[in-house]
Amino acid sequence: MSIAAPWMAADQTAFAFRHRRRKPADLVSLCVTNFNYGCYIIEALDSLAAQTHPDLELVVVDDCSTRDDSVALITAWMEANHARFWRCTLVVHTRNLGPSAARNTAFRHAGGAFVFVMDADNMIYPRAIARLHEAAVDGGFDATYCQLEYFGKEQRIGSADIWDPAQIVRENYVDVMALLRREAWVAVDGYSHIDEGWEDYDFWLKFIDRDFQAAYVPEILCRYRVHGNSRTTNEAWVAHESLRAIMAFRHPGLSARYRPAPAVTKP
Template identity: 75%
Template sequence: MSLNAPWMATGQTVCTFKSRRRQPADLISICLTNYNYGRYIIAALDSLAAQTHAALDLVVVDDQSTQDESVALIAAWMEANHKRFWRTTLIVHTRNQGPSAARNTAFHHAVGTFVFVMDADNIIYPRALGRLHEAARDGGFDATYSQIEFFGREQHIGSADIWDPTQMARENYVDVMALIRRQAWMDVDGYSHIDEGWEDYDFWLKFMDHGLEAGYVPEILCRYRVHGNSRTTNDAWAAHESLRAIMAFRHPELTARARAATSVVKT
């Protein structure tokens, strides 16, 4: 998929606020995507405003919400809180295209060297972006991610672990909430649309296909909200086996490596 394909969703900039200060060297862009999450979006935005890392570029993409007042809520919040950020931008898709297109739109508008990806129903701890950026900078990684904490209908710790292509080819244990070098996003041609979900898993497998490296920060920095309307709950689990087949088709070398490693262990 070309990042400049003519069928990609076009967006309208609803509002933008930009500081007159020179762009900070350590500026982090934030890709926050929303679709009918008006009841959660303010908590997500507040968690971003509370970050200890000062230099932030906030890009919110609404994928044409139709069931709530998301756009009005986000615009009002930006009006009240834009001074906390170097820049805030709200973009609304003219048609709904799903999370991959929304994330790609945000990356297109991001100006930071690194971009943090987050869905509007989740939140992060105040130290999250600072710690992930520090690890990426010091380790020279193309992305960094942390352990996550599930909250809401479930309360438990996630299964994130060190970056291992063989293990990742068997199952995804890296959440979409991660800090990604914008150039790496360009190198893998962005996020691809996958019916029923697993776009984030496909993105990480493309990372490995291109020999890119991600670093694991063994701290609980991000919180994943479990609720009945999440796409993972509604679509991905219901289509688990077909999605696994799609991943094997799209990433045959990684799949073959994982099968070979499994055979060695069994032997």
């Protein structure tokens, strides 16, 4: 699989803990990717430790942070809080590979049947994993996602809505913060690297390509931090039109499959 390509830089395990008890049946893996977000990462981790879902695994991937003491901060937090999790792992990339590779590294270390993805500058409410997991299991879905709350430099509610492949092909409204069935991630070959961003949009389009089913949980469960250093702010919006063209090129079948029907003119 390309997500485990041999030319990728090696990673190192900086912290590892595992309970002696058998792996729980309802284990959910929480995968956090970090790059120079030492000022935010502790809040993100605290929000994960506060989850009401009991059986959790935590995998943090640091994508070679060089401008702050992220690794030391995460290590210290894990040393103090590892007992909350069935397994707790910190993986450090030896060179910066970008968010897609960091997420794929996290998935490769994840042991749960379901995996929740989050960037280190965001947070989730205590009931988030329990609600998303309940919906995924009860409905037999390959992914579940929720409504977002934007906070920081901007305060508003997100634009998430029911899973509608035709609408998503036209405009993405599903964030990367979602609970995914690990088998589905494997089937779509993980996340792909896109230079200017939109890796999450590309991932959902691959989901639709394979006819996987996702479900919208209409609750505000996740918090998206708006700040001047985010990759979305600095790169993706600037390259909006070129990224749209890239998505159409990467998924030509979807554009044809979900193209609106031509209007019928009366004679």
